[in-house]
Amino acid sequence: MLTVRGLTKIYVNRYDAHAGGVRDIAFSLPPGTFFTLLGPSGCGKTTTLRCVAGLERPDAGTITLGERVLFDGAQRIAVPMNQRGIGMVFQSYAIWPHMTVFENVAFPLRVAKQRRYPREEIRTLVDQALGTVGLAGYGDRPATRLSGGQQQRVALARAIVHHPQLLLLDEPLSNLDATLREEMRTELRRLQQDIGVTAIYVTHDQAEALAMSDVIAVMDHGRIVQFGAPRDIYFRPENEFVASFIGAANLLEGATTADVPAGGVGRVRLDSGEEIACTFPAGGTSGQAATTSIRPESISIVTSGVIPADGTNLLRGTVNAASFLGASVRYDVQVGQRMLRVIGPAEQALARGTAVSLTFAPQTTVSGN
Amino acid sequence: MIALVVGLILALLMLPPLWILIQDSVTTTDAIGNVTGFTFAHFRRLVTDRDALRSVWNTLLFASGSTVLSLISGGVLAWLVERTNAPLKILAYLATIISMGTPYILHVIAWLFLLGKVGPLNDTYRSLTGSSDALFNVNSMAGMILIEGLLWSPLVFLLLGATFRAANADMEEAARMSGASVLDTLWRISLRLAMPALLALALFVFIRAIGGFEVPALVGMPGRIFVLTTDVYEATIIVPPDLGYAAAFSVVMVAIVAALLYFYGRLSKRAERFHSVTGKGYRPRPFDLGRGRWIAGAIIVGNFILVLALPLLTLLWMSLLPFLRSFSLAGLASLTLKNYRTVFTTPGYVELALNSLSVAAGAATCVMLLTAMAGWIAARNGPGGRWLDQLATLSLVFPGICLGVAVMEVYLRVPLPIYGSLWIIAIAYVIRYMPFGMRYVYAGVLQLHHELEEAAGVAGASSLTTLRRIVAPLLTPALVAGWLFIFLIANKELSIAVLLASPGAQVIAVSIFDQWVNGQGGELAAFGLVWTVLMTVIACLFFMQMRRGSTDIYGN
């Protein structure tokens, strides 16, 4: 069980101005969780990870791993990074070029302070780790003669060779090309589940986060803005930021027409005059300004004149731009003064200037004050 | 913890010399050097003494003159070699590599002979005009500037060469495409882009020339032209030594240099900014000089002859003569290998060479060990990194001769058997060359991705283990380059050791100086040539290392 409470780390630049950092981060992870810190660059996700790793010293808060207090600002406890027993995969992989693959992986065992690993055990453990990542037999290679994907696997093997309780991954896939990245996503997830280690994964790629995680924390400006399972995050973003960050969601401004209980369906009068039905995950208050988000793929696009099914929302507009993406077509549709993004089926081709109707269900339309 | 230990060692090395100089400059001492009282008399003398003021003026004249000369000669050469299709470029590199390994004093001695009253220059003039006078008096300010300028020209070539190499060819090609001629492009674009680097380099050479000793001592003093360094030297070697005066002079010089260094720091920061704007990694396409190629080739050959061939041939001539005489047929008849025989059979020479090599090697090793730690901490903004950086680069403010005075005074008072042994020279070298080591390590560390170290930390290694097993091996190219550089210059410079060497603890440059003063010109030339060959081999290693490690050269 990893527990982080009140973690705060403020960077100050030399004009004493605030220059990023994290504030009051708290989460708690059951063993075996794959946890992702998701957010744009500068949101504090890497800082959080580095605080857990011990690479940064937080200003306040506590970090506990199982029974062990790794950091406690109040009690001035700060276990140095080399005694935390954590495995970490770096963005650049940080494979030491002057060592062989074997030596890279064996390093954590060789420098271990708690106990001395005998030579045979090191060999067994390293071979095991290399086998796990699919690099059995690569031990004698110089680290410089590896492809990007192989380096990534070596980094992973090195991070897990001493069976850490916690595995930290700092954007490990960002340097790989697209196909390899998808492959490694699956692989990484499978590995983590096989070993059963708790993992914290940092990324700015929402697809990656959604595909791999048990739990996601979306971060913005040094704070966690939503914490939850991938589906919750995706379908029920709790605020505008999450909505727009998780996918290029359409955001509509308006006001709630009547009080809505949490989780209930209410109506929102948009600033442009139309009224639509929405789900209010956190409830709504009558007359309050509300932001409504609709995912592009939740909208059906049809040529004008079609009458929507009962209870389905309808907006009318004109196709402004269409781009064929292969599996789908992405439209920018002009609705009044707004531009909505819509994903349509590949077989349907609507030219620029076509008048269209957009329909979407209240269940996929999320609003909040 | 490492920071504390390294900081302590650095402080013990760096601070006492500065402190003792200041103390000496405001105190009076008795016959055996004990402090007896406080006084401003030394400084008063500096301000009221006409000779002292003249020395200050001479110093400025000398330093600025030689800076301009070396920038022009080295700069033109660097541009021709790095940015044009001039032929025979290899000669420029050859001259540079060999001059890296030759003690300055050997060059100076050769030039003294070449330009001297009986040297080929004046000889030719006399035989052409039938006059019995000399055309050129080498023991003049002009002679000093000329020789010092030539001395610095190879370093300027190296450092400016790097600047030109890194320059963005696109900008020049854009100018050419817009219709500018080669000269126009050079004047309006290349030179403007290189300007911050050029200014920084000029200031650097200027600072070094202020601290120059070989030329003022050998060329200036016979012509009764004194600069600050020779004043310090003179005040130190009279009996009883006028240490207060020497210290006061030194304090003034240190203050001047510190002020200049401040500007240098700002300038070179600006130069770096210019640098980072431009591209890197690929070699710019050279200018096609057309027919001008051959003029450029002639310039390169001329430089080669001036900087390398003539001085070395002169030394060869000197080494083969039983007594010094001008180039002549009569002299040709008297050639003998006696000097070489003496050099190879006198045990003193072998011992001297070994002494020099081991002091230089020891100092280089110490510097690199200390700066590997200090430079790493500083480059990674570790705890106390800024302080370590300041401490390690403090000695930049000392001209060599002032450091010599200061170190001598410190270790005359320390109750350890250091004065009169090789240790004192080694310590002075360590102090002097610490900033160079810092530059090499600092730049080396910046090239390493910080995650390489963090990975080791997270994997369970302590910082010392990380330093030893990750940083040090990866820094090896930078460390080796720095080591070789320090090793080479430690064997070159005279001014630091001249006051510290003693008969039982002698190094090459000082011994050559002594021999010159004592009239063993032939032997010193023979020995100097043998030594130059040895050092050239090491200089070659250095340049190969630079190539392989793609490290830059940091002479500053």
Add this chain to the structure above:
Amino acid sequence: MRFFLLFATLLLTRAACAADADPALVAAAQKEGQVTWYSTLIVNQIVRPMVDAFSKKYPGITVQYSRATSSDVALKIRNEARARRVQADIFDGSNTVFLLEEANLVADYQPKSAASYPAELKDPNGHWTALNLFYWTSAYNTNLVSAADSPKTYEDLLDPKWKGKIAWTYDLTPGGPPGFVHNILTMYGQDKGMAYLKKFAAQEPVTIPAAQRVVLDKVISGEYPLAVMILNYHATISQKQGAPVQWIKMEPLLQSMSLVSVVKDAPHPNAARLLVEFMLSDEGQQVMADNDYLPASPAVPAKVPGNKPDAGHFKVNVVSPEMARDDNPKWTEIYKDIFR
């Protein structure tokens, strides 16, 4: 070959005759194994031959040596004493000993081999003994100056044609400018002498920051046609190697002497004494003579007798060691006043 054998036998007999050093001293010296000599003499002309001869006779003892000016030698030893790490065992020089006497760094030692030396060649306190004699004079380059044109007297040096062409050393001992000042003042008297010196200063003599030997080398190389305050036997040595140089019998020549002393609290006191004994013995003095130096010992004749006043028929003005001690600072002041 027969001649050589005869010569060798003669040498051996001489060596045997010379009072050999005290066996106890030799034993003690050999136990110390080494000795360090700070010299003002020229290394390749005399120091090395002397050391070689000594090493041949006492193989167990290594001699380290270095050469510097009188004041440099004095300064080094002073500094070594300040650092409590004296390395020098013996030193020589025309006034080095006086620069060190006040700091109490000179041992009292009266060498036995100098017992027969006249009183003016040794210090009653045993601080110094004369090692060899110097005759300071002028010399010219025979390629540049004909014998007829060469200056013969001190007055001749004031000829405008020599302006800026006369070289001399920067060594501030009786063998350098101060000695010149003294020679002029004794010859002409105070007033006329000072007037001469001022005129000589107007000739702008060139100060070479090096030993007198180097000054002479510059005459040989033709850099300067003329030098003052050089040693007559240096010119003789170079002449033999074919150098175009001739010393001038410019009377009076200045006579001074090199004095050898033992350092107080020398690290190798016995080896120091043994080396001094050797150098002052007939054997050591013969090494001097063999290398064209002028022995201090009255028992050993010079190789070129003409370099000494008796056989060379020249007048000399003697600078005694006492004068070197007491008056050299005064002469130096006059020099600095007039020439700088």
